Amino acid sequence: MTTMPSFEYEALDSGGRSKKGVVNADNPRLARQELRRLSLTPVSISAPREAQGGGPGAKAPARLNPNDLVIMTRQLSVLVGAATPLEEALNAVALQTEKPGVRKRMLGVRERVLEGWRFGDALAEDKKSFPDLYRAVVAAGEQSGDLAGVLDRLATMLEKNRSMMNKAVASLIYPAALALVAAGVVTALMVGVVPKIVEQFQTFDAELPFVTRLVIGVSGFLANYGLLLLASVAVGGAVFWRAMKAPAFKMSFDAWALTIPVLGKLLRGLDGARFARTLATLFAGGAPLLDSLRGASRTVGNAHMREKLETVIGQVREGASMAASLKRAGVLPPMMTHMVAAGERAGAVPLMLDKAAAQLEEEFDTASTVALRLLEPMIIVGMGGVVMLIVVAIMLPILRLNSLASG
Missing domain, CATH: 1.20.81.30 (Type II secretion system (T2SS), domain F)
Structure with a gap:
């Protein structure tokens, strides 16, 4: 299955406030159209994720180290606990990090979630960054319907x-x-x-x-x-x-x-x-x-x-x-x-x-x-x-x- 490219954008809303995020589209022109449909004025749009190093011969982004995993999990637990949709929480965490490799991995997980994948299954595509135990805890949280609480306990455990x-x-x-x-x-x-x-x-x-x-x-x-x-x-x-x-x-x-x-x-x-x-x-x-x-x-x-x-x-x-x-x-x-x-x-x-x-x-x-x-x-x-x-x-x-x- 072909994954639609993702574009990082910076845009202005109707009140003139700056917004940052990620939009999925086949090319930059369609990405701008999607932003205008959302009543946003595009300021800048990045190259698609594949063009930034995701090609067949490109080096894969570095795996998440334990410190990155702890920080990411704690941020997700806070955002999901505040009733933020999971895909928006993943987007916010990806944009906050200063490490390009971590950002690409988080955006990749977000793409899968947007496609309808379960969070635990999306994490399974990167088993080196997300160990078996981590994915098992997330999957249990999804099944129980208390993902926010499980993420909080998981962050505390880590x-x-x-x-x-x-x-x-x-x-x-x-x-x-x-x-x-x-x-x-x-x-x-x-x-x-x-x-x-x-x-x-x-x-x-x-x-x-x-x-x-x-x-x-x-x-x-x-x-x-x-x-x-x-x-x-x-x-x-x-x-x-x-x-x-x-x-x-x-x-x-x-x-x-x-x-x-x-x-x-x-x-x-x-x-x-x-x-x-x-x-x-x-x-x-x-x-x-x-x-x-x-x-x-x-x-x-x-x-x-x-x-x-x-x-x-x-x-x-x-x-x-x-x-x-x-x-x-x-x-x-x-x-x-x-x-x-x-x-x-x-x-x-x-x-x-x-x-x-x-x-x-x-x-x-x-x-x-x-x-x-x-x-x-x-x-x-x-x-x-x-x-x-x-x-x-x-x-x-x-x-x-x-x-x-x-x-």
Whole structure:
């Protein structure tokens, strides 16, 4: 089916006010006629979308990044919630964005909607920009007749998930940078400073102290095999990265990661919050419970947790309660299973899932902040200890020389 070209226009209404929008027509002349039929005076009309890069050999516009998707969803939820027709809301969002690629994708979705496509089906033409979970939530909202409410919940879910991931990454940046600087300082001392001082001890007839010999040995190893050690670390990292693509290895590693003190709790809380908020969004949007569980389990990054949660789907299908099934899975925080059970008794599962997600997010934020505050001084103390060891290793022979000279 051939799609009618779309033209971006700027026109004046009968009151002299400037209007911007998109009109579908076969050519610019017919586009102007359509604007005059709408009592608008054309000021400017752009080239059709195909002529701006949509031809067969042209590069497709870039996919929407997560930030663009969050902003677009929030804008749509506000506009649709204000009783704006969907095609007008899509047009407004497209014209507000400053990114040409995003604008073209939104106008493409709008064209499909104008042709009578369901919103979820129109989004399916761009699966890279709109993931399966996103389209499933939108489709559930359309079926339930509450697209505005579902878009609002979807925007909130995307914002919360994005915020959680940003906090997790931000929590690791400073300690990683601090550890890298500490390793660089210690390596520079071992390779650049210690060998020069060792030369002064070559004429020392007595046996050097153990600490001095230890530091000299480490310094010599780094000087002779430092590059080989660095290459080995790089190769080991590459092998580990490839191994993580193997399902069996990733499953074992993720299961082990959950047993690490502090880190395991953080990972469990992070994935638990994402699972709870996604499940609440899907279920409240009108999706069947089994489909909601299936979609929410896909958002869990830990392979071991995801496998356990997938067994919950089978148990719920056989008639078991969701709370009991989640408890038997044993991978989510106990607080969450208790709140789900309370929600099932009160008939308010989405509400309790939202509260559980908020609680887990707060716990993750607190725990990561505490862990970060503990990790920073540990790295500083560790670096200080190594520097002190080097200083002691240098000073002990010097003090012994002084004692022999004075004796």
